[in-house]
Amino acid sequence: MMKALVFKEVGKVELQDRPVPKIVAPTDAVVKLTKTTICGTDLHIRKGDVATCTPGRVLGHEGVGIVEHVGDSVTRFKKGDPVLISCISSCASCEYCRRGMSSHCTTGGWVLGNEIDGTQAEYVRIPHADCSLYAIPKDVDASALVTLSDIFPTGLECGVLNGKVQPGSTVAIIGSGPVGLAAMITAKFYSPATVIMIDTDPGRLRVATEMGAQATIESGNVGADVVIQQVLDLTEGKGCDTVIEAVGIPATFELSQRLLAPGGVLANVGVHGTKVSLFLDELWAKNISECHIPIAWLNLGVITHCRRYNHTTCRRRHNTNAAKDG
Numbered sequence: 001m002m003k004a005l006v007f008k009e010v011g012k013v014e015l016q017d018r019p020v021p022k023i024v025a026p027t028d029a030v031v032k033l034t035k036t037t038i039c040g041t042d043l044h045i046r047k048g049d050v051a052t053c054t055p056g057r058v059l060g061h062e063g064v065g066i067v068e069h070v071g072d073s074v075t076r077f078k079k080g081d082p083v084l085i086s087c088i089s090s091c092a093s094c095e096y097c098r099r100g101m102s103s104h105c106t107t108g109g110w111v112l113g114n115e116i117d118g119t120q121a122e123y124v125r126i127p128h129a130d131c132s133l134y135a136i137p138k139d140v141d142a143s144a145l146v147t148l149s150d151i152f153p154t155g156l157e158c159g160v161l162n163g164k165v166q167p168g169s170t171v172a173i174i175g176s177g178p179v180g181l182a183a184m185i186t187a188k189f190y191s192p193a194t195v196i197m198i199d200t201d202p203g204r205l206r207v208a209t210e211m212g213a214q215a216t217i218e219s220g221n222v223g224a225d226v227v228i229q230q231v232l233d234l235t236e237g238k239g240c241d242t243v244i245e246a247v248g249i250p251a252t253f254e255l256s257q258r259l260l261a262p263g264g265v266l267a268n269v270g271v272h273g274t275k276v277s278l279f280l281d282e283l284w285a286k287n288i289s290e291c292h293i294p295i296a297w298l299n300l301g302v303i304t305h306c307r308r309y310n311h312t313t314c315r316r317r318h319n320t321n322a323a324k325d326g
Contacts, residue, residue: 004121029129049273060120155182
């Protein structure tokens with residue numbers, strides 16, 4: 001038996017004794033966790049926002065560990081190998097994986113801690129191990145490496161790359177948590193002129209400043225109009241070329257749209273468990289043609305993207321919610 005953090009019911013998670021996972025398919029590996037962490041998505045699961053994750057599921061999709069067992073078809077790893085676990089499981093051969101859309105993998109995608117038991121446990125079973133694990137040097141700090149499971153790739157891919165950060169551009173990042181900070185750090189690879197961090201927590205903003213933010217705005221005690229004016233003051237009245245939303249609530253998504261400069265790009269990283277509004281009546285006047293947002297059911301000629309909610313099961317979930325919302 002092992003200890004595992006389990007989604008027991010809406011509003012409640014519980015540490016339980018669970019059986020140690022076993023090899024199910026020849027492409028599986030069982031990994032003994034040495035480090036794991038939580039994600040904002042886990043909080044949405046706890047609130048009941050993720051229909052594909054049912055009570056009784058072991059949570060978690062991030063971590064590093066040591067390979068304990070491998071299936072007969074696993075060729076890249078053996079018992080004792082230190083590995084990094086990808087938050088996305090990929091078969092590397094289906095039509096979506098071949099197109100670089102592993103979150104849509106027909107037999108994988110975001111399954112850990114969602115459709116199968118995850119990493120917030122002493123052991124985890126990893127499907128498609130050869131393509132879903134990464135070998136790591138034995139002397140590297142596991143606490144740092146665990147951020148490469150999801151935090152840094154999400155900040156970079158969903159935020160910076162989808163946000164098309166360019167040299168000399170202005171960037172606003174709403175949310176200075178781990179993913180927002182990862183987006184800020186990786187945005188600097190593309191030499192923006194200004195990165196503005198926005199958060200309600202002054203402690204997080206101090207960390208952002210220490211890590212290189214050119215400007216910070218504390219939004220906790222002021223309204224959206226005040227935040228917008230401060231951004232305009234910092235950008236010569238234009239707004240920002242890239243806005244990255246890294247919170248996942250309606251208020252911050254709506255704010256992110258209002259901070260865009262003409263021709264800007266909105267990259268939404270936060271996971272939304274409730275309906276949000278897209279202000280097309282305002283965005284069209286600014287020539288906003290790209291909003292990368294995690295609402296896969298929204299079909300309004302807007303480019304959409306999310307590491308996890310591009311998964312087909314999640315798209316079905318959003319179709320259901322869209323139908324309910326009319």
